[in-house]
Amino acid sequence: MTTDHALPDAAAGHRGPADHAIRQQIIDAADAHFGRFGYGKTTVADLAKAIGFSKAYIYKFFDSKQAIGEAICAQCLEKILSAALLSAADARSATEKFRKFFSTITLKSTELLFQERLLYDLAANSATEQWPSALGYLARVEETLREIILLGRETGEFERKTPLDETCSAIMLAMQPFMHPLLLEFNLDGLPEAQTRVINLILRSLAP
Amino acid sequence: MTTDHALPDAAAGHRGPADHAIRQQIIDAADAHFGRFGYGKTTVADLAKAIGFSKAYIYKFFDSKQAIGEAICAQCLEKILSAALLSAADARSATEKFRKFFSTITLKSTELLFQERLLYDLAANSATEQWPSALGYLARVEETLREIILLGRETGEFERKTPLDETCSAIMLAMQPFMHPLLLEFNLDGLPEAQTRVINLILRSLAP
DNA sequence: ATAGTGACCATATGCTAATTCGGTCACTCG
DNA sequence: CGAGTGACCGAATTAGCATATGGTCACTAT
Numbered sequence: 499m500t501t502d503h504a505l506p507d508a509a510a511g512h513r514g515p516a517d518h519a520i521r522q523q524i525i526d527a528a529d530a531h532f533g534r535f536g537y538g539k540t541t542v543a544d545l546a547k548a549i550g551f552s553k554a555y556i557y558k559f560f561d562s563k564q565a566i567g568e569a570i571c572a573q574c575l576e577k578i579l580s581a582a583l584l585s586a587a588d589a590r591s592a593t594e595k596f597r598k599f600f601s602t603i604t605l606k607s608t609e610l611l612f613q614e615r616l617l618y619d620l621a622a623n624s625a626t627e628q629w630p631s632a633l634g635y636l637a638r639v640e641e642t643l644r645e646i647i648l649l650g651r652e653t654g655e656f657e658r659k660t661p662l663d664e665t666c667s668a669i670m671l672a673m674q675p676f677m678h679p680l681l682l683e684f685n686l687d688g689l690p691e692a693q694t695r696v697i698n699l700i701l702r703s704l705a706p
Numbered sequence: 707m708t709t710d711h712a713l714p715d716a717a718a719g720h721r722g723p724a725d726h727a728i729r730q731q732i733i734d735a736a737d738a739h740f741g742r743f744g745y746g747k748t749t750v751a752d753l754a755k756a757i758g759f760s761k762a763y764i765y766k767f768f769d770s771k772q773a774i775g776e777a778i779c780a781q782c783l784e785k786i787l788s789a790a791l792l793s794a795a796d797a798r799s800a801t802e803k804f805r806k807f808f809s810t811i812t813l814k815s816t817e818l819l820f821q822e823r824l825l826y827d828l829a830a831n832s833a834t835e836q837w838p839s840a841l842g843y844l845a846r847v848e849e850t851l852r853e854i855i856l857l858g859r860e861t862g863e864f865e866r867k868t869p870l871d872e873t874c875s876a877i878m879l880a881m882q883p884f885m886h887p888l889l890l891e892f893n894l895d896g897l898p899e900a901q902t903r904v905i906n907l908i909l910r911s912l913a914p
Numbered sequence: 915a916t917a918g919t920g921a922c923c924a925t926a927t928g929c930t931a932a933t934t935c936g937g938t939c940a941c942t943c944g
Numbered sequence: 945c946g947a948g949t950g951a952c953c954g955a956a957t958t959a960g961c962a963t964a965t966g967g968t969c970a971c972t973a974t
Contacts (some may be wrong), residue, residue, distance in 0.1 A: 541935060552949045554938080563936065626892075660910070668903035672880035674889065681882065681889065684834075688875075695876035702868070703911035746927095749965060760919050762968080771966065 510630050511565025521559045523549045528566050529573065536616040537567050537623070564629075571624040572631040574617055578606040579638055586642070592650030596704075597697055599646060603639070604676045604693055611683060622679035639677070640670050650704065657706040669700055718838045719773025729767045731757045736774045737781065744824040745775050745831070776839040779832040782825050783843040786814040791850065800858030804912075805905055807850060812884045812901055819891065830887035847885070848878050858912065865914040877908055 512521075527548035531540040542563050546553040560566050586599040611618045624632040644666050650656035675681045676693045685692060720729075735756040739748040750771050754761040768774050794807040819826045832840040852874050858864035883889045884901045893900060 542937085543935075553936085554949055555947080557937065558948085561937095657910075660906075664903050665907070667900065668907040671883045671893070671900060671904050672907060675879045675882045678889070681886070685879070692875065692879060695872050696879050698868070699873070699876040699880060699908065699911045702865075703907045750967085751965075759917095761966090762920080763918055765967065766918085769967095 511561040511568055512559065520549065520551070520555070524556060524559055524566065525569055525573070528570050532567070532570050532620060533614055533617050537620045542566070567620060568624065568629055568631040570617070571621050571629065572634070574610060574614075574621055575631060575635040578603055578610070579635060579642075581606050582639075583642065586646070592646050592653060592655045593701060595646045595649070596643075596701065599642060600673060600676070600697060601690065601693060604682065604689065607677070607679070607682055608686070608689065611679075611686075618679060622683075625679050636670070636677075640666055643669060647704070654706065656704040665704070672696060672700060719769040719776055720767065726767065728757070728759070728763075732764060732767055732774065733777055733781070736778050740775070740778050740828060741822055741825050745778075745828045750774070772837075775828060776832065776837050778825070779829050779837065780839040780842065782818060782822075782829055783839060786811055786818070787843060787846055787850075789814050790847075794850070794854070800854050800861060800863045801909060803854045803857070804851075804909065807854060808881060808884070808905060809898065809901060811847070812890065812897065815885070815887070815890055816894070816897065819887075819894075826887065830891075833887050844878070844885075848874055851877060855912070862914065864912040873912070880904060880908060 524545060527545045528540075531544055531548065535544075542556050543553045545566070546556050556566075560569070582599050582602040585602040586595040589595040589598050607618075610621070621632070623629075644662060647656060647662065647665060651658045670677075673696065675685050676689075676696070732753060735753045736748075739752055739756065743752075750764050751761045753774070754764050764774075768777070790807050790810040793810040794803040797803040797806050815826075818829070829840070831837075852870060855864060855870065855873060859866045878885075881904065883893050884897075884904070
């Protein structure tokens with residue numbers, strides 16, 4: 499039951515048939531290996547052996563090892579994002595959606611940090627190196643944020659004077675300490691109170 | 707005994723007479739060498755040679771090479787902070803003080819980044835490794851922020867309901883993208899508009 | 915007692931050679 | 945023609961070692 503709504507350039511770095519024959523096997527093997535041994539310590543020969551084919555065959559499906567890393571990273575980020583979307587979905591007000599959306603992002607990110615440290619490192623690397631997977635993720639977060647704010651403006655919860663783009667980009671920046679993997683790790687102590695405080699500050703700013 | 711709360715001591719890592727001509731010579735030499743060759747590429751033997759004494763003598767004044775690095779770092783951060791304090795001083799309203807204080811911090815930080823890249827790297831390292839020099843700097847920034855907010859509350863510019871500590875720590879976090887050296891470098895594009903947007907957001911939040 | 919140091923040690927750093935690894939291509943096989 | 949691969953190449957990584965470096969201490973000279 500994969501949601502195939504608006505996959506934004508998730509296929510960057512892909513080659514050959516987009517359909518899921520061998521490609522999914524590669525991704526599964528990469529997920530397992532990157533999670534157990536780390537991105538740097540697994541070779542594409544390892545992945546090839548895991549799926550029972552030769553190394554060269556991997557490159558019929560992916561441009562590079564980094565492309566595989568991006569796919570895994572995108573998968574992790576997708577899990578975080580979909581959990582956040584789900585959490586925000588069953589909130590009544592825009593305010594509550596806002597709170598749940600961002601606190602779920604942070605919650606799931608810290609879960610990844612503690613439970614899948616090596617995958618977290620991959621995501622952190624993706625963020626600092628501005629890989630497409632991370633950029634796409636941030637773009638989708640901002641898009642969701644925009645929808646929540648628009649909703650809040652319609653329902654009268656939020657003020658309407660400030661240009662929407664300005665509000666969105668400012669919030670994205672202010673929330674960076676809890677979204678950017680490197681900063682999140684840095685700000686672990688004090689969670690979740692610290693995040694609640696920033697969210698409160700932002701919501702006060704959004705008040706009409 | 708020392709202070710009961712763990713405020714980082716500016717003289718941490720110092721040895722021997724606190725006020726000594728040789729200490730200042732060491733700091734001057736370190737400032738020059740770290741700025742020209744970088745912290746990693748200058749040896750304490752280099753500093754010793756620069757001031758005309760033996761390497762061992764350096765250790766009569768500093769615990770370690772890192773302690774010297776912290777002193778230089780503290781000096782850089784002090785320059786930034788004092789410029790920001792000066793800029794905020796001749797502002798009439800708390801709102802204006804807030805704007806000038808933080809935009810000067812960012813301005814001076816980026817100046818350091820472009821003009822003294824090697825010293826900036828030292829400061830960045832200090833921040834990520836949470837050296838006392840960086841912690842003390844952040845503590846002083848937050849202290850100044852608290853004073854500005856208190857002023858604004860007295861003059862009626864800012865709201866008074868939210869607990870002061872909560873407001874301060876939330877603002878410190880929200881401004882991290884423009885204060886933390888690693889994030890600042892990451893967010894260089896879009897400055898200064900991006901910062902203005904976040905400052906606007908925060909000021910809207912502070913409105914009564 | 916104070917100012918200052920050479921000799922010394924353990925660890926970190928730089929360097930070179932050997933190996934591994936990412937990536938490609940001509941090629942086979944069915 | 946398409947699925948699949950062994951052999952190959954240059955760049956990157958590792959291993960091992962020589963050297964440099966951070967840091968200490970007993971010591972001298974004043």
